[in-house]
Amino acid sequence: MALVAFNVTAQNPVPGRTGVRHAEPGPGRDEVATPEEMPLPVGPVLGPWNRAWWTSVSSGAIDSTTLVAGGVAVPDGANVFAVRVVDGGPSPAYRFYQAGGGAFATEFYPASSIKVLAALGALELAYASGFTGQALVDGVYSLAEYYESAVRDSSNEDYDTLVRVAGVAWLNEQFLPSRGYDATRIQEAYAGGEGVTDSPPVHLAEEGREMVLPERSARSDYGCAAANCSTLFELVDSVRRVMLDDEIPAEERFAIAPTDVAGLQRALSGAESWIGAGVVHALGPGATLYSKPGWTSGYDCVDVGFVVAPESSGRYLIGVSAPDDGECNMLAPLAADVLSVLAGEVDGEALRSDGTLVPVVDGRQRPP
Numbered sequence: 001m002a003l004v005a006f007n008v009t010a011q012n013p014v015p016g017r018t019g020v021r022h023a024e025p026g027p028g029r030d031e032v033a034t035p036e037e038m039p040l041p042v043g044p045v046l047g048p049w050n051r052a053w054w055t056s057v058s059s060g061a062i063d064s065t066t067l068v069a070g071g072v073a074v075p076d077g078a079n080v081f082a083v084r085v086v087d088g089g090p091s092p093a094y095r096f097y098q099a100g101g102g103a104f105a106t107e108f109y110p111a112s113s114i115k116v117l118a119a120l121g122a123l124e125l126a127y128a129s130g131f132t133g134q135a136l137v138d139g140v141y142s143l144a145e146y147y148e149s150a151v152r153d154s155s156n157e158d159y160d161t162l163v164r165v166a167g168v169a170w171l172n173e174q175f176l177p178s179r180g181y182d183a184t185r186i187q188e189a190y191a192g193g194e195g196v197t198d199s200p201p202v203h204l205a206e207e208g209r210e211m212v213l214p215e216r217s218a219r220s221d222y223g224c225a226a227a228n229c230s231t232l233f234e235l236v237d238s239v240r241r242v243m244l245d246d247e248i249p250a251e252e253r254f255a256i257a258p259t260d261v262a263g264l265q266r267a268l269s270g271a272e273s274w275i276g277a278g279v280v281h282a283l284g285p286g287a288t289l290y291s292k293p294g295w296t297s298g299y300d301c302v303d304v305g306f307v308v309a310p311e312s313s314g315r316y317l318i319g320v321s322a323p324d325d326g327e328c329n330m331l332a333p334l335a336a337d338v339l340s341v342l343a344g345e346v347d348g349e350a351l352r353s354d355g356t357l358v359p360v361v362d363g364r365q366r367p368p
Contacts, residue, residue, distance in 0.1 A: 051180025286310025
């Protein structure tokens, strides 16, 4: 299958281009005292699901030959990870595929695709004390406004705010490892100027409840040479758990409010994508894409997403990265080739997250 030439115009998910929240100090950053009675924690709920085991068993189930055998041409330095989501059982099952550097490659820069995890970390920290995305941050903008702009518009300023709300130490020492993201580090500012290692006091207020997160400091380097890093497996998994929230087992879900799950889904659906033209080419104009693109000039182009084919003909997860060519034009045809191959993979076996291997016939689970 030869790469199709796509004209990718007006798709420039450059961090910080629109929707930036320039937060001025709001009422309460210095003046508001900590409320006498703090809200009782409602999460995070960390269930018995063994995330390290899931990564291990998934890696053992990845098909490393079908995509290339099907004609997918992978550019030099590119990485591909794709999943066919298989319905028909008590929870989704998955068929995993990779090419190039594959699902667990670390020799690429995740750029803005990591912003979904930064948003989730801030939301989980707030939700643990009873706050949702509707909470005002320092009396200026809500958490939802920050994550919507960071994910949908790829605002670097709003991403930096989310990292400071969560705290670099919380993200790297608690949130990421507890959620199974052992290869991911979030520790780098994207907007320039101030770093994110130190978090100032943060005042949250929602429906008459208030809380002040204290000033926090973190180590300057959690690995990855003090930069952000991840794998396509972990970036795609963050999108999987957001998009399939109401279908996956409860212990796999992020501990955030249902309204914020829906808000993140809307943000992903509104983001301009590098791979959008490729999705339409492979699956038709009725296909729906939820994605988080990323780009760092001179380094890498990245896109991770969830795809719903028209007329209930399949659902897919896909992550692609390739060295920057100046316009990220290589990702759309690469995604088109990958999805064209996956659309024909209707029979075989699929893995559920409880470890059950189930037969797949005509794209649906059958009793094992």
